[in-house]
Structure formats: C-alpha cells, structure tokens
Amino acid sequence: MNRLKMNRLNYFFTSTKGLILVAIVIVSVTAAIFGMLSGPMAEWGVRDVVVKWLRMDLKPTERAGRIIMLYHTIAMAVIAIEVYMITSIVPMKRHQQTNINTLVTFGYMITMVFGLGFAYWGHNKAFHGMFLVGLSLMFFAGVMLAIVLNPWSKEYRITDKAYAHTKKGIDLERMAFFTMVVMTLISAGFGAYTGSFWGSGQEAFLAEDIIREADKTVFEKSIIGHLHIMLALIAVAITLVIGRWFDFKGIYHKLAMWLMIPGSIVLGAGSLSVVWTDAAHIFVYVGAVLTMLAALFLVIFGWRKLIKDRLAEQNLKKAGFFKSVAALLHDPLKFGPLWQMVFMNFTVSGVGIFLAVKLDDIFRVWPLREERITLTGHWHILSALIATIIIMYYADISGLKGKTRQWFGWILIIGSDVAFASMTIFSMKRLMVVETAQQQLVDTTMILADFGLGIVLVMMFLFLLWRFFDLFKDNGLWRKETINQELDVKKTTGYIPAFSKEGDSMKGGEK
Amino acid sequence: MKKQILALSLLLAVSLACNTTPVLNRETTPIDTGINADEWALVPAGKFYYGLHSKDSVIDYDYEMMVTHVTNHQYVTFLKEALSEGKLEIKSDSVYGFFPGEPFHGFRHEDEINAGLYLCMPLNVPGNHISYHNNEFTIDPGFENHPVVMVSWFGAWWYAKFYGYRLPNEAEWTKAARGTDERAYPWGDEIDDKVVNYTHSTKSLRPVLGTEVVRTTPVGLYNGKKYKELQTRDNSSPYGIYDMAGNAWQWVADDYPRLHYKYMRGGSFSNYAHFVTNWARNSAHPEYCSFNLGFRCIRDVKAPTNNLVESDDSLTGEDLNR
Incomplete structure (x- = not known):
C-alpha cells in the first residue's frame, strides 16, 4: 500500500481516473471563464467584469486568433481525455501507457497555459512558442499511441469469436483505434503545415468567414479539411470508447468494425482531399455513411443490451413494448451516450446534409451571416454532444448511483438536447419565419438554449463540487480510484501478465 | 419521475408563453440629430490599412x-423622380429596375445575372418603412431620417446611377471608415452602447425612440448630443462620416469573384461588436432585401486613374477583393 503513495497528487497524475478528472475540471473551468466573454454575457456586463478582473488584453483585430487558440486548447484537453481512456481500455504495456499519458498530460497542459496566455494576456512570443511545444508533445504522444496500437502485433491477436477479427486474429477494434489515430496524425500534419506558414497569429482567419470565397488558397482549404476531420475523428474515438464500455461484440461488432475502419480512412482522406479536388464532398459523404452506420450498429447493440440486462435484473423473460422502453430508459447514464449519437443525426448530420443539398437554393440566397450561424451551430453542437457523452461516461466511472444518477443523467440529456434542438431551430430559422417576424422565435430558442445549457452547467458544477469535497476525505472516492485506477471494461484482447509490473495486479489495473 | 418531467415541461411552456415581444415598430419618436443627410465628406487620396x-x-x-446612409426621405424622393422619368417601374407592389447584367462564367454555385428587370425594393412589406398606396409613397411617422432599408443591391445601384454617384467598393469604404490608422471601429478601438447602434444598444435606445422594439436609428444619432438619458459619443470616422458601424449594413459595389454575391459592410443594429468592425463582411444575392440593410454612395471629385496603386508593399485589387 505504501508503494502506491496514497496522496492526491499521485491520484491526479498517475491514475487514469484522476487524469480524466483533472482534464475535465480544466476544460470546465476554461469553458466557464471564456464562455463569459461572448454572447449575452457581454450585454449583461459580465464580459467587462471578467476582462477587468483577469486583466485580459482583448484587441478586436485579434479576435479570430484568440478563438482559434481557445478551440485548440480545449480540443487538446478533450483529446487527452480520450487518450487516457484509450490507453486504459486497449491492451498495451504499462510503460507504454505511462509514457503516452505523461506526454499527453504535459502536452495539453502546456498548450492550454501558454496558448491561452498568448491569446488573452498579450502576445508574448515565448508563450506562442511554448504553445507549439505543447501541440508537438501531443503529436508525439499520438505517434507513440499509433505505434503501440499496431494491430498487426502478434501480442494482441485474438481468437474470441465474439469480437471482430481477421482470420489471422488481427483485432479489428484495435485496428479501428489505430486507423483513427493515424488519420488524426495526418490531419494534425495539415494543421501544422498551415500553422507554420501563418504562425504567431499573423494571418488568422475563421473558416466560416471565407465559406463563400470562390478561390480559396491551398492553406485555407487545408484548414477547412483539418477542422472538419479533427472533430469527426474525436467523435469516432469516443464511439469506439463507448463501444468498449458496453462490451460491444457479436455480429454488430463485426459489421461496425469493418465499416468504421474504411469509414475513418475515407472520411479523413476525403476531408483533406478538399485541398486538391472539388469531389472531396463525395468522399466525405461515403466515409460519413460508413462511420455513421458503424455507430448505428453500436446503438442497436447497446440498446438491446440495456433492455436485456434490465429485464434480467427484474427476472422478466419476456416483456411488451412499454416494459422494454422502460428498461431501455432505466439508466440514463448508459442510455444517454447512445441516444446522443442518435440525436446527433437531427442536429448535426441531418443539418449538414440538408445544407449541402440545398446550398444554392436556400443557404446561398440568405446573407452570409445566416449561413455562418448554421455552420458554427453545426460543429458547436457536435462538440458539445461529444462532451456530454464523455461526461456521462465519467459520471458512470465515478459511481453515481440511485436518484442522483437518475437526476444527473436525465437533466444532462434533456437539458443538452433542449439546448441543441433550440440552437438548430435558431440556425435554420429562416426556413420557418421571415426576418421581420423572427423575434419571437429568436427569443424563444435563445431562452430554451440558455435554460438547457444552464441546467447542464449547474449539474456539472454540482458534480465537480462533489468530486472536490471528496478529495478532503481520507477514504474518499479518490483513494478507491487510485487503487482501482483503470476503466473497468472487458478488453477485446486478453490481459498480458508477462508485461505487468509487480503490484499492478489489482482489479482493473492490469496492463 | 413523472412529476419531475411534468414540472420541467411546465417550466418550458411558461417560458414560451411569456414571450410576447412585438415584432415591428411602425412609428417612432422623431429625432433631429442635427446631421445633414445631404452632406458629403471628402476622403483624400492616400495610404490606408485594409482588412483584418x-x-x-x-x-x-x-x-x-455621403456623410450618412441614404435615408427613407431621400429614397422616396428618388423613387418619385425615377418613376416619373420611366427609369423604374412598379409591379406587384415592388419596384423594379433594368440592370444590364454581369458576365457569366459557369462557375460552381454561380447564379446568372443576365440583362433584365430586377427587384429594387418590395413595397408594403413588414420591415420597410416606405409604403405605396394610391400612387403615393408614405413613410412611417418618425422614420423619415432613418436609413432606407429593404432595398436590394439593384435598388442601391439604381439610386447611385440616377444621381451620377456610385456605390463604394470595399477599399473605398474601408478608407472612408478607418482613415489612415489601424483602428477597429470608425471612432477608435472601444465600443459600447453610447457610440453605436448594435445588438447591445436596445436598452439605452428604448426611451429615446419611445418604442419597445429597437431597429434602425436616425442617421447621425451618435454625434455627442444627449437624447433624454442617452449621452452619445461621436461615432464619425476620421473624415466626419457617421454610422460607418452599426445601424444598417451597407451594400458596396464589389462581389465575390464569379459568384455575384454582393458584399455588405459596417454591420447593423442586430450585430455583436465583431460584426461592426472596419473589416467585417456580410454578403448576399443582389436581390436580397432586409430590414437591417441599406447603403450610401460616393462620388468622384475627379475621374479615377486607377482604383489602387500597386507597389511593393501594397495590395493588388484582387487581394482586396479577398
């Protein structure tokens, strides 16, 4: 026990669950502070107070660059969370997990501290340099992860027929993780290539501002491809992670993995091919259909499993429609992530496809600002949906139980979906009302969005407050999570005892 | 659980039901800002900083x-004159004018703008403070010196052409708004509701305009005068041009290469601060009309030799169109 150095710092920075908690807290605090700088917060005077209190230096000319830095810093923390999850649930050697997690932790923290410092507190060039160091560390962690995830490695071949694998035993889920990581690295290369040209915020632009430019430069196209595929790959990663959480297996697993691997490649290559060809959208559609079908199979599997498990708990061998629905909805933290994947089709994919199909007939008749709102709404909602999925998974990891679990889960689902649906309606309002009659719709959707996001943030605050006070307990959750530090999932490939360290064989800690 | 869901549903229903914001204002308090909308300001040749x-x-x-946007009063005068000379025509409650067309390149997303009649202004529609009944134009009370809105790019183009003016291109607009330094807004780098009519100005403008709904304001309102409780600051550009930020977007002459979407500049009453900067852009199809979109014109002091001088450290015209 002494070897475990049972202190909080050890928990925060060496255990998977602690690392995830730290990253979630940092993202939450960042979102809370920087969210107070825009939208209605400016009107309410909150922005001025925050700027003054934190002595921020916000020049109007630097807004685009600031936002880009903010996106990157938050994205790095989210990627770090996903990496922690992946290194915990995908079999690898202990030292590999430690190395990757260490690099990622330094990477995202350096990125955040110095990136935000550069963007919001004066343009200290050294800070920008450190921001790039942080991004580089993240990239190298990604390279290491790709190497570690090598699906052709003989150590990680599987024979269990329940999980997708080739005749030679290559684990297709591992292959899907590997593909996602490699595509992410390629896309990061596109971003870095362009960033090195436009470094230090000299030529920052927001993609939505140039959407109507007929002649985009190679650099602009690189960025557009980069930002689209990065978010899509973050979504692919969380889908794979959730699949492991649900012990995704069987025929749906096999179908899903065979779709997810080419889907990630086609989607990634398609997004980046916008640099060279106008046909990029066709590749994107094909890749998106493949990955979304894979996610659909996970949803089908997961919902059937939820119903089956709940009915088994109730000792019911057969159940009608309503009993089955009740069983499906019994646990919001397990129903929620899969539901959010379905809901995404209404608020993100559906909107995106509609936008593409009706671009000339509808969206290009509207002013740029309206098209811009639809575009930014589209990916803000996708990002936030991914965040809610991560939060629900983490709430489950934290062991929320009983009514607290129910309240937390349902408020998170309902609050976020009300907000996202409202923002979707807001962004597409011109389809429903003329401009001069839009005020009521605008006000209503804004109120609902604020209400939805507000209750989600309150729940998140309470949740983190609970985790904060837990740190003051000697025998708190943090101690249990230090001992049982890995995510409790069944791995597609087996435990490799030969590589585990002495003392690591506690439950869930095998590597 | 059922009770909880019911309570949530009730809360949502109440929030919906409480929303009774009126949509449009057809009357407003007349305000004399002291700024003459018929005046012009000289923008001298020289260097300036373009874009973000x-x-x-x-x-x-x-x-x-023009020191201000074209006002409703000015536009009605134009409509009467142009209609009497047969330059424009009214069909189905809308004003139309002939446009000679623009070259078509067959480019992806490109609309054809052929020679023909194009919408200049829809009449008797919500948002337009100009009405037309029994061959008479009327302006909603108090809106005479507000910017004309609900005017298409063709409507702006016709106004300029009729009087021998033209719409400014983006470079000309930028220099007029920014002067020779790198300021973000025509008056400087700080923004609040005392200096511009933008999205955060509603509260301070309600008592001044005497209406619940706040849209456009009289041209040149923000000139340092006090209106009831609102002590304004002068928002004129270095050349004395008012409202180059906020109030109503302004059509400019340029469009996207090969796509014909016409640019707008300056932002409007409905925009946040970043959309009323000297570099912010909007764009739309040239027949697009909006209650937050107007225009102003420029005229040549002498015939231009070239829009821009290209030098080693200067932009080309193509660069500026980007």
Whole structure:
C-alpha cells in the first residue's frame, strides 16, 4: 500500500481516473471563464467584469486568433481525455501507457497555459512558442499511441469469436483505434503545415468567414479539411470508447468494425482531399455513411443490451413494448451516450446534409451571416454532444448511483438536447419565419438554449463540487480510484501478465 | 419521475408563453440629430490599412462619401423622380429596375445575372418603412431620417446611377471608415452602447425612440448630443462620416469573384461588436432585401486613374477583393 503513495497528487497524475478528472475540471473551468466573454454575457456586463478582473488584453483585430487558440486548447484537453481512456481500455504495456499519458498530460497542459496566455494576456512570443511545444508533445504522444496500437502485433491477436477479427486474429477494434489515430496524425500534419506558414497569429482567419470565397488558397482549404476531420475523428474515438464500455461484440461488432475502419480512412482522406479536388464532398459523404452506420450498429447493440440486462435484473423473460422502453430508459447514464449519437443525426448530420443539398437554393440566397450561424451551430453542437457523452461516461466511472444518477443523467440529456434542438431551430430559422417576424422565435430558442445549457452547467458544477469535497476525505472516492485506477471494461484482447509490473495486479489495473 | 418531467415541461411552456415581444415598430419618436443627410465628406487620396490584417494599401484619388446612409426621405424622393422619368417601374407592389447584367462564367454555385428587370425594393412589406398606396409613397411617422432599408443591391445601384454617384467598393469604404490608422471601429478601438447602434444598444435606445422594439436609428444619432438619458459619443470616422458601424449594413459595389454575391459592410443594429468592425463582411444575392440593410454612395471629385496603386508593399485589387 505504501508503494502506491496514497496522496492526491499521485491520484491526479498517475491514475487514469484522476487524469480524466483533472482534464475535465480544466476544460470546465476554461469553458466557464471564456464562455463569459461572448454572447449575452457581454450585454449583461459580465464580459467587462471578467476582462477587468483577469486583466485580459482583448484587441478586436485579434479576435479570430484568440478563438482559434481557445478551440485548440480545449480540443487538446478533450483529446487527452480520450487518450487516457484509450490507453486504459486497449491492451498495451504499462510503460507504454505511462509514457503516452505523461506526454499527453504535459502536452495539453502546456498548450492550454501558454496558448491561452498568448491569446488573452498579450502576445508574448515565448508563450506562442511554448504553445507549439505543447501541440508537438501531443503529436508525439499520438505517434507513440499509433505505434503501440499496431494491430498487426502478434501480442494482441485474438481468437474470441465474439469480437471482430481477421482470420489471422488481427483485432479489428484495435485496428479501428489505430486507423483513427493515424488519420488524426495526418490531419494534425495539415494543421501544422498551415500553422507554420501563418504562425504567431499573423494571418488568422475563421473558416466560416471565407465559406463563400470562390478561390480559396491551398492553406485555407487545408484548414477547412483539418477542422472538419479533427472533430469527426474525436467523435469516432469516443464511439469506439463507448463501444468498449458496453462490451460491444457479436455480429454488430463485426459489421461496425469493418465499416468504421474504411469509414475513418475515407472520411479523413476525403476531408483533406478538399485541398486538391472539388469531389472531396463525395468522399466525405461515403466515409460519413460508413462511420455513421458503424455507430448505428453500436446503438442497436447497446440498446438491446440495456433492455436485456434490465429485464434480467427484474427476472422478466419476456416483456411488451412499454416494459422494454422502460428498461431501455432505466439508466440514463448508459442510455444517454447512445441516444446522443442518435440525436446527433437531427442536429448535426441531418443539418449538414440538408445544407449541402440545398446550398444554392436556400443557404446561398440568405446573407452570409445566416449561413455562418448554421455552420458554427453545426460543429458547436457536435462538440458539445461529444462532451456530454464523455461526461456521462465519467459520471458512470465515478459511481453515481440511485436518484442522483437518475437526476444527473436525465437533466444532462434533456437539458443538452433542449439546448441543441433550440440552437438548430435558431440556425435554420429562416426556413420557418421571415426576418421581420423572427423575434419571437429568436427569443424563444435563445431562452430554451440558455435554460438547457444552464441546467447542464449547474449539474456539472454540482458534480465537480462533489468530486472536490471528496478529495478532503481520507477514504474518499479518490483513494478507491487510485487503487482501482483503470476503466473497468472487458478488453477485446486478453490481459498480458508477462508485461505487468509487480503490484499492478489489482482489479482493473492490469496492463 | 413523472412529476419531475411534468414540472420541467411546465417550466418550458411558461417560458414560451411569456414571450410576447412585438415584432415591428411602425412609428417612432422623431429625432433631429442635427446631421445633414445631404452632406458629403471628402476622403483624400492616400495610404490606408485594409482588412483584418491591416494590409498596406493606397487609393490614388480623392472622392466624396455621403456623410450618412441614404435615408427613407431621400429614397422616396428618388423613387418619385425615377418613376416619373420611366427609369423604374412598379409591379406587384415592388419596384423594379433594368440592370444590364454581369458576365457569366459557369462557375460552381454561380447564379446568372443576365440583362433584365430586377427587384429594387418590395413595397408594403413588414420591415420597410416606405409604403405605396394610391400612387403615393408614405413613410412611417418618425422614420423619415432613418436609413432606407429593404432595398436590394439593384435598388442601391439604381439610386447611385440616377444621381451620377456610385456605390463604394470595399477599399473605398474601408478608407472612408478607418482613415489612415489601424483602428477597429470608425471612432477608435472601444465600443459600447453610447457610440453605436448594435445588438447591445436596445436598452439605452428604448426611451429615446419611445418604442419597445429597437431597429434602425436616425442617421447621425451618435454625434455627442444627449437624447433624454442617452449621452452619445461621436461615432464619425476620421473624415466626419457617421454610422460607418452599426445601424444598417451597407451594400458596396464589389462581389465575390464569379459568384455575384454582393458584399455588405459596417454591420447593423442586430450585430455583436465583431460584426461592426472596419473589416467585417456580410454578403448576399443582389436581390436580397432586409430590414437591417441599406447603403450610401460616393462620388468622384475627379475621374479615377486607377482604383489602387500597386507597389511593393501594397495590395493588388484582387487581394482586396479577398
């Protein structure tokens, strides 16, 4: 026990669950502070107070660059969370997990501290340099992860027929993780290539501002491809992670993995091919259909499993429609992530496809600002949906139980979906009302969005407050999570005892 | 659980039901701002900084720009004159004018703008403070000196052409708004509701305009005068041109290469601060009309030799169109 150095710092920075908690807290605090700088917060005077209190230096000319830095810093923390999850649930050697997690932790923290410092507190060039160091560390962690995830490695071949694998035993889920990581690295290369040209915020632009430019430069196209595929790959990663959480297996697993691997490649290559060809959208559609079908199979599997498990708990061998629905909805933290994947089709994919199909007939008749709102709404909602999925998974990891679990889960689902649906309606309002009659719709959707996001943030605050006070307990959750530090999932490939360290064989800690 | 869901549903229903914001204002308090909308301001030839990244640029000729947006009063005068001369026509409650067309390149997303009649202004529609009944134009009370809105790019183009003026291109607009330094807004780098009519100005403008709904304001309102409780600051550009930020977007002459979407500049009453900067852009199809979109004109002091002087450290015209 002494070897475990049972202190909080050890928990925060060496255990998977602690690392995830730290990253979630940092993202939450960042979102809370920087969210107070825009939208209605400016009107309410909150922005001025925050700027003054934190002595921020916000020049109007630097807004685009600031936002880009903010996106990157938050994205790095989210990627770090996903990496922690992946290194915990995908079999690898202990030292590999430690190395990757260490690099990622330094990477995202350096990125955040110095990136935000550069963007919001004066343009200290050294800070920008450190921001790039942080991004580089993240990239190298990604390279290491790709190497570690090598699906052709003989150590990680599987024979269990329940999980997708080739005749030679290559684990297709591992292959899907590997593909996602490699595509992410390629896309990061596109971003870095362009960033090195436009470094230090000299030529920052927001993609939505140039959407109507007929002649985009190679650099602009690189960025557009980069930002689209990065978010899509973050979504692919969380889908794979959730699949492991649900012990995704069987025929749906096999179908899903065979779709997810080419889907990630086609989607990634398609997004980046916008640099060279106008046909990029066709590749994107094909890749998106493949990955979304894979996610659909996970949803089908997961919902059937939820119903089956709940009915088994109730000792019911057969159940009608309503009993089955009740069983499906019994646990919001397990129903929620899969539901959010379905809901995404209404608020993100559906909107995106509609936008593409009706671009000339509808969206290009509207002013740029309206098209811009639809575009930014589209990916803000996708990002936030991914965040809610991560939060629900983490709430489950934290062991929320009983009514607290129910309240937390349902408020998170309902609050976020009300907000996202409202923002979707807001962004597409011109389809429903003329401009001069839009005020009521605008006000209503804004109120609902604020209400939805507000209750989600309150729940998140309470949740983190609970985790904060837990740190003051000697025998708190943090101690249990230090001992049982890995995510409790069944791995597609087996435990490799030969590589585990002495003392690591506690439950869930095998590597 | 059922009770909880019911309570949530009730809360949502109440929030919906409480929303009774009126949509439009057809009458407003007349305000004399003291700014003459018929005046022009000289913008001298010289260097200036263009766009978000402050590219060194030069315009090598003097020109004059309207000190304010074209007002409802001015536009009605134009409509009467142009209709009486047969330059425009009214069909189905809308004003139409002939446009000679623009070259078509067959480019992806490109609309054809052929020679023909195009919408200049829809009449008797919500948002337009100009009405037309029994061959008479009327302006909603109090809106005479507000910017004309619900005017298409063709409507703006016709106004300029009729009087021998023209719409400014983006470079000309930028120099007029920004002067020779790198300021973000025409008056400087700080913004609040005392200096511009933008999205955060509603509260301070309600008592001044005497209406619940706040849209456009009289041209040149923000000139340092006090209106009831609102002590304004002067928002004129370095050349004395008012409302180059906020109030109503302004059509400009340029469009996207090969796509014909016409640019707008300056932002409007419905925009946040970043959309009323000297570099913010909007765009739309030239027949697009909106209650937050107007225009102003420029006229040449002498015939231009060239829009821009290209030098080693200056932008080309193509650069500026980007």
